[in-house]
């Protein structure tokens with residue numbers, strides 16, 4: 001699947017930058033275009049791979065290149081004011097070669113959290129291809145303002161995009177390690193998981209064609225219907241057998257005891273699928289009740305078989321209760337077999353429930369403050385009237 005990626009804010013820019021690096025390393029070819037948008041000049045300068053001409057500084061008239069300082073309302077305002085600057089950069093993308101937009105942003109800060117939903121709304125008005133979001137939730141130890149920003153922005157972002165893929169920093173923090181120290185690893189985890197999912201079906205020159213291909217339309221269909229998505233992943237190191245290839249998969253010629261090898265391959269796949277779905281998800285949740293799912297099995301072709309994927313798919317249907325579970329393989333020359341599972345339209349997500357609660361409480365507080373201040377105002381007016389009375 002070919003994506004036009006737009007990294008909004010610092011986290012968004014760094015993750016898109018890392019996707020370009022992943023593309024380079026693996027030859028995946030998923031990033032057709034990469035743009036970074038920020039209100040802080042220093043964050044744009046710090047990027048390594050996104051071309052200079054695709055780095056867009058917004059809000060210069062308001063914040064002079066210094067960022068919006070976690071004020072996501074200001075982030076939304078500067079995005080709206082300078083949306084033409086962002087559009088100019090997007091105009092240079094051959095959008096007819098792109099299957100979807102992916103807007104990546106940290107939900108806890110100001111620029112990305114405020115601006116990403118504004119951009120999503122703008123793109124959906126102009127283009128017919130899907131607009132997806134990849135939203136990063138802040139760690140709960142980052143402080144109230146980050147949680148509040150995320151609570152507010154999350155609701156708007158889900159509404160504006162065709163599907164919101166979520167990564168929760170909080171559940172990926174290494175114990176005893178600061179977030180800053182852990183971002184490198186976290187970002188690698190993000191690009192690996194989403195890279196395999198979006199990379200399935202992108203066959204480069206000289207690469208093998210999958211036995212049961214996952215093409216862009218299957219990814220789009222899994223994401224259609226909106227809502228929130230999470231991704232599970234599990235992998236196992238294997239040896240790459242240079243003698244095995246596409247042919248060996250059809251003939252069953254894997255150089256050893258054929259029936260045993262086929263059974264091993266199937267068992268390895270089914271256990272990887274279970275580990276991926278029941279292990280750490282990008283956004284932890286109950287998988288039961290998931291609306292749609294997509295299973296991608298990647299690895300050297302001699303380690304992939306249709307039977308294993310079929311079994312994995314059936315198991316996922318039972319566990320999620322969904323009748324819409326798609327699956328396929330993604331042959332790659334890497335010395336590992338990996339299962340990546342996209343769970344789309346998840347409903348039972350404790351973290352989101354907590355965020356919604358925060359948003360409701362914040363709204364109640366705002367209402368109380370407004371109520372108080374209007375009562376104060378009335379009292380003031382009354383006081384003023386009392387004071388003014390003797391004059392007339």
Ligand SMILES: Nc1nc2c(ncn2[C@@H]2O[C@H](COP(=O)(O)OP(=O)(O)OP(=O)(O)O)[C@@H](O)[C@H]2O)c(=O)[nH]1
Pocket residue numbers: 008009010011012014015039040043067068069070071105106107108109110111112113136137138139142146169183186187
């Ligand atoms: N996964 C990941 N999360 C990050 C990274 N950098 C920052 N974050 C998260 O993103 C949130 C802050 O968003 P940023 O992107 O830094 O902020 P911004 O959008 O640039 O907004 P301002 O700095 O307020 O103008 C924090 O809550 C962090 O949890 C990163 O490299 N990777």
